[in-house]
Amino acid sequence: MLGFNRRKVYNFLMQRIKLVIEYNGQKFCGWQRQKLGRSVQGEIESALSKLLQQQTLIVGSSRTDAGVHAFGQVAHFDYEGNIKPENFSKALNSLLPDDIKIVSSSKVKNTFNARFDVKKKTYLYYLSRCEKNALFKGLVAGISYILDENKMKECLNLFLGRHNFKGFCASGAQVENFEREIYEAKLFKKNNFFVFKFTGNGFMQHMVRILVGTCVDVGRGKLNLEDVKEALKFGDRAKAGKTMPASGLYLKKIYY
């Protein structure tokens, strides 16, 4: 009986805080906390635990890989105290290293879950049309081949809709269901860059990088559209394109 009441009191005082997070992935082993290695989650948890003077864990939306960047990663944590929800961003930024920034912090419903409530996600991929990039090394990927833009756009159209993307994810991906729906798969030029934009209900490990790699292989004539259709139909990784480097990938936005 006492336990039940305690829980009620706890729920009453507890606030769930949502963080929107920007980071430069170059010097991280990825989002997820690791025993060894510098992770974005680990850095934020350290700062938060220091701020709140007790160990505090966060739940992130997407486990981005080493070298992948984010404009809008999302995480949540629970908190009891007097700090105003919107003040966490400033307080954490003063404790965080230069390559992580809390863009915003806000109170959300206690049932909100950064990982399980995701409706859709948008990723961008920046591909420079030169192999070497002195200015933006680590922030873009580069390719020296001449790419057929129209062919790449035809390839992107094949990805739209609901498909089994087994042929388009890391071989070790630990998932039971490979079906995902892609709502948006676009390509546009921006100065000397190709920018790919994907919005979907979910993306498996390496999936965006393989989707882009498949477009690139189609654009340079190494694969044709029939190969891509087969990769989608039979889940055949060998018929899809190569995995592009992490450096060009940005988690742009998460929709709830």
Add this chain to the structure above:
Amino acid sequence: MLGFNRRKVYNFLMQRIKLVIEYNGQKFCGWQRQKLGRSVQGEIESALSKLLQQQTLIVGSSRTDAGVHAFGQVAHFDYEGNIKPENFSKALNSLLPDDIKIVSSSKVKNTFNARFDVKKKTYLYYLSRCEKNALFKGLVAGISYILDENKMKECLNLFLGRHNFKGFCASGAQVENFEREIYEAKLFKKNNFFVFKFTGNGFMQHMVRILVGTCVDVGRGKLNLEDVKEALKFGDRAKAGKTMPASGLYLKKIYY
């Protein structure tokens, strides 16, 4: 007589090569070769000397400061041998570190001088409207003040034309004539950034950074346009704005 002939032969075989150079200034003490410290010029001269197996010096157009970036720095050097002028870019890129890229190499007239033949230069300045930038740290400057865009544009208009810019350069600038002409002074928004663009017949040390700092001080209401007019009229450094950080500055293009 022999000496004269030798010189003729030398001039006949000698080719002058022009390099267009991109670099990320974050890890350099600046363009200019230093006894200590990693300079862009020094790195290129090392690579070139290695390639040609003899000490080879280059003449650069602009001595950019530590932390300043370039899309289109220009340098020249003299060379006798069988390497095709356009192949120097690839050969040098394979020897240069990641943060320097030779964009192009070409043969120019033997009278061409990268430093003294400049007709005009364009600089860009990237100013983020947030103070902290996790993604583009070192590649932009950030400011948290709210800036009045129209006021900044009025300020930019004051810089157009021929003026004595004594109030707008580093106090230690070693120049005899402070007069410069500015042909273009623009401001545009790009996502979450203000981008300043200046084209002029020359810029003294820190000049672009002080021009931008003056706009910023006007934009936030710390200076007014009359102050700027006085700074231009009397060469009064105290009436001009602060020197902005090097991180936002890009040498965009040099015109000959």
